[in-house]
Amino acid sequence: MKNITMKIVFLFILSMVCLTNCSQKKRPIQGETEFQKNLNATYKDATTSPLKDKDRKNFKGLDFFKFDSTYVVTAVLKRTPDTEYFEMQTTTEEVSKKRVFGVLHFTLHKKKHQLNIYQDQDLLEKEGFEDYLFLPFLDETNGLETYGGGRYIDAKIPEGDTFIIDFNKAYNPYCVYNEKYSCPLVPRGNFLKVKVEAGVKAFNNY
Template sequence: MKYVLLSTLFFIIACGQQKKYHKQTDEEQASINSDAVRKILYFQNKLNSEFKDPESSPLPDRFRKDFEGLDFFMPDTNYIVTAKLQRTPDAEPFLLPTTTSRKSHEKLYAIAHFVLNGIEHQLEIYQSLELLDEEGYEDYLFLPFLDNTNGEETYAGGRYIDLKEPEGDSIVIDFNRAYNPYCVYNKKYSCPLVPRQNYMKTKVLAGVKDFIKH
């Protein structure tokens, strides 16, 4: 596996020398929110299906046989943000440490600037040089992050979000799509460590929660 702040929109329409301002109705905003929630639930169901499938699941057999589903926070559209991208085309490739002796070959693609929970944040987004030549991953971007839920509601080592290269200078980040590194479920995996500079000083109550082994 590798993935707007929904604010009220205003449309300004010039009409001669007069301007008329149109505000979205509550019904229109509810429709947008409902569509976003459907997409979040689809992501959750797809992830659960992957975990149940022995061909794609990171779970060892002893955990997968009784697996019913991952523990998610409730879908929350407040955790969908539109971030301004500060691209870094001249960034030098670097080796990102992992949970094993392997190092992941990465390049800083951009720095995302956004507001979440009333706080300004910036997170580094990476591009894997190892995946650039793989079919289906040409536009893949990797966003690992830490927040104040780590070690409590979520995995202590942080979580990941998969993204795709956008065409413009902004990118939508849906924290409801945050998932755990596979090494949380199975030590045979080598997972990139989340850089400390991607620590968010807030609680991100969205996405996958910590995995409790029974």
């Protein structure tokens, strides 16, 4: 079975805006926010969707938490310029070479938290994606309202040390929808001891 790396997924997520208009010609795209509409458009489109054909045919929209500004937090980015690339394990035999770009420090629900944010070695060589960052995380909704293996957020390198994390833009790894995809496993150190009730919910009880 062919494994498709999550690097392709990142290119889809970052280019979803242009896909919305094409999909809306057939029917209105569901979603409370532009991010939700764009993500739903990507999943509905046969050329970009991670869904299996049987799931895509009946697809009406992903299940999202209602947008909540509580989950748009301002973090302080502590950069780690001397870290080396390592092989991040995935859901398949493939590995994804990443390094810890920095550590995000922030407060959520009156508790202090920190998350490592990563830089992908291969994407550095892709024009237009040199500033891409990858933020995977686990939280206390996993296995309940959300996918048990955690979720991802895409981001870009900020000019300074202030970093906005919008958990409303958290999405599931593509392997949740189709096992042919190879998805990075969320490091255990990126577990938040709090419920993050924002972003995409679990798919078909997975």
